[in-house]
Amino acid sequence: MTSARRGRRRGGRRSARTRLASAPAHVRAPAPRTPRAATHPPRTRDQEDTIATDKAASWVYAEGFVPEDDTLLRARDRAGELGCTxxxxxxxxxxxxxxxxxRARAVVEVGTGAGVSGLHLLRGMPTxxxxxxxxxxxxxxxxxxxxFAEEGVRAARTRTIxxxxxxxLPRLTDGAYDxxxxxxxxxxxxAYVERAVRLLRPGGVLAVDDALWHDRVADPARRDEATTLVRETGRLVREDDRLxxxxxxxxxxxxxxxRR
Known part of the structure; x- marks a missing residue:
């Protein structure tokens, strides 16, 4: 992640070795859905409140479902020291x-940070x-x-720019990335998304982090610049016929x- 991301999240950063122990400050319940049949009556307010609580607990459970090892935790510690998220x-x-x-053999990452996301990507890629x-x-x-060195990744497998x-991004080859x-x-x-689509081969995957932006994107009342930009990015991806x-x-x- 680039330096422009410093300090943009709410509150101070926890130690990387502190496990998630609480839900995000704002977890919104799903909007009530119109029942498709008499066997699916509308939820009551009490049921909606229960769902909201369950969603928070489920989020915490999901975040810790795959424990991170010491290599990742040390990378998180270094990220904290550098002020990147x-x-x-x-x-x-x-x-x-x-x-x-x-089976992504060619991957582009916009925002290196301290290597946490890079480690995750490399672990899924072929050798x-x-x-x-x-x-x-x-x-x-x-x-x-x-x-990457602590992970034992060969130098030839990473290209840092x-x-x-x-x-x-304009200097990278069109349609050459998985x-x-x-x-x-x-x-x-x-702008990153538009250039990313150009780089992807058919069947290639685009992934964009912070797409819910502290749970603000789903709230139409949130109209600050950052939330609006992230919401617009989602709209662009959703409405792109190529994706x-x-x-x-x-x-x-x-x-x-x-990429279709």
Missing amino acids: PVQPGTGAALTVLAAAG DGVLTTIDVEVEHQRAAKQA SGRALDV LVFVDADIESYP LPAMLPVGDGLLVAV
Whole structure:
């Protein structure tokens, strides 16, 4: 993740070794659905409140479902020292699965951070896969390289590029990548997505982190600039005929789409 992401989440950062012990501050209950048959009556308010509580507990359970090992925890600690925010454990696990399911040999990551998301991606990629990761902060990339070395990843499997992603992405080959992961400055999300689609081969996967943006995106009353940009990014992906999208409620929201 680029330096533009520093400090953009609510509150202070917990130690990476502190397990998730509480639900997010704002977990919204699903909107009531019209019953499809007499056997599915509308939910009462008490039932909706219970669902909201259950969703919070389920989120916490899902985030810890795949425990992170010491290599990942040390990378999280380094991220905290550098002031960058890594993907949450549930998002990382989803990235590993996406990379493995697509046998992603060529992956682009926009926002290196301290290497937490890169480790998750590499663990899902085949042993001959190459991760190209972009960040404006050289110090972040040094931390990521340390994490990759601790993981035992061969140097030839990672390509770190220092610079602005909007300058680097146009230099990459069209249609040559199996997966593109975006986790950088919110202000450039729409532009990153447009360039990512160009890079993907048919069947390739786009993944965008922070797609629910602290649970604000789902609230139409939230109209601050960052929330509006993330909401607009989701709309662009959903309405793009080239993409088949879905929203995964892991971490802070993971927007995924397959290139048709």
